[in-house]
Amino acid sequence: MPDPLARFPRFPLAHLPTPLAEMTRLRAALAARMDGTLPRLFIKRDDCTGLAGGGNKTRKLEFLIGDALAKGCDTVVTTGALQSNHARQTAPAAAAAGLRCVLVLFDSVPYEGHAYRGSGNLLLDRILGADVRVEPADADAAAVFVRAMSEIEAGGGKPYLVPVGGSNAVGSLGYATAYLEISDGLDALGIRTARIVHASSSGGTQAGLVAGRVLRGGGPAIAGVNVYRADNDAMAAGILALAGKTTALLGIAAPGPDAVVLDGAHLGARYGMPTEEMQAAVECLAREEGVLLDPVYTGKGMAGFIAQLLAGAHADVEALVFLHTGGMPGLFAYEDEF
Numbered sequence: 001m002p003d004p005l006a007r008f009p010r011f012p013l014a015h016l017p018t019p020l021a022e023m024t025r026l027r028a029a030l031a032a033r034m035d036g037t038l039p040r041l042f043i044k045r046d047d048c049t050g051l052a053g054g055g056n057k058t059r060k061l062e063f064l065i066g067d068a069l070a071k072g073c074d075t076v077v078t079t080g081a082l083q084s085n086h087a088r089q090t091a092p093a094a095a096a097a098g099l100r101c102v103l104v105l106f107d108s109v110p111y112e113g114h115a116y117r118g119s120g121n122l123l124l125d126r127i128l129g130a131d132v133r134v135e136p137a138d139a140d141a142a143a144v145f146v147r148a149m150s151e152i153e154a155g156g157g158k159p160y161l162v163p164v165g166g167s168n169a170v171g172s173l174g175y176a177t178a179y180l181e182i183s184d185g186l187d188a189l190g191i192r193t194a195r196i197v198h199a200s201s202s203g204g205t206q207a208g209l210v211a212g213r214v215l216r217g218g219g220p221a222i223a224g225v226n227v228y229r230a231d232n233d234a235m236a237a238g239i240l241a242l243a244g245k246t247t248a249l250l251g252i253a254a255p256g257p258d259a260v261v262l263d264g265a266h267l268g269a270r271y272g273m274p275t276e277e278m279q280a281a282v283e284c285l286a287r288e289e290g291v292l293l294d295p296v297y298t299g300k301g302m303a304g305f306i307a308q309l310l311a312g313a314h315a316d317v318e319a320l321v322f323l324h325t326g327g328m329p330g331l332f333a334y335e336d337e338f
Helices: 024-031 057-070 085-096 120-127 141-154 169-188 204-216 232-250 276-289 298-310 328-337
Strands: 020-022 040-045 075-081 100-107 131-136 159-161 194-200 221-226 319-324
Touching: 020 169, 024 040, 024 276, 024 298, 040 169, 057 075, 057 085, 057 159, 057 169, 057 204, 075 085, 075 141, 085 100, 085 120, 085 328, 100 120, 100 141, 120 131, 120 328, 131 141, 141 159, 169 194, 169 204, 169 232, 169 319, 194 204, 194 298, 204 221, 204 232, 221 232, 221 298, 276 298, 298 319
Parallel strands: 040 319, 075 100, 075 159, 100 131, 194 221, 194 319
Antiparallel strands: 020 040
């Protein structure tokens, strides 16, 4: 069967396929805290994609950088919060492709840890050679981007704008391919029913997984844990819309109206702000499986994963897969929590 994604420009960046590992110690620890039977527990190690600490954005950037090169662009411009994992992966992706990189970072998270504004991902952005521009939380984002793009064009450059999290239809192709990879890995293990749980933020990862399921004609169910927006319903609607744009780009049927499942119970006060539940989940996985998560995304995602299991929410499947979307360098910015 021909590769349905082969027609899209793609610049190789990721170490693929990433490992799919069973979490037997975490399963035993959780089983001791509840009655009933747990499914087998797996972790998809997309923190192992490579590229300056790895993470899920690397898969998206393969298609985004490919598109930028195909369009003759010489500078990548993107945005995020100060500790953006996406920005930290965009900088080396651009470097690997011989492109300049401008990171417009908004100081939008009211976290006062002493390392937050100098360590973690922000430190790596600078080491990686990006042009880092920090803006206050209340800056006019549209005006900031017009100014950045105009400066590049005035200097004779051709900029390529990548949205927050790489979350557009082109970027989401990375997780359509990831869905096929995860499904093949479960098939090889003889697992017939499974669900993929992951931290959901700007929406491109979940939208891509949903599109991948349509492309494959079925397979593991998908469940996001909202770590981004207080309005869970609006966020789910946005993800569904993006999944529809991704399937349209692929030339396949749109996902159904119930294709996006999103748990809004683990965000805490707001995006980027720590929770006790997150801290416990990060420490639990580190001490049971030797795997490091991050405070903003995967820590809250794992908190949801554990809470759902303890509530018996996944008794209908043989296996539950936690998609580890990376972010470990962010731990160094939140050292006060640990």
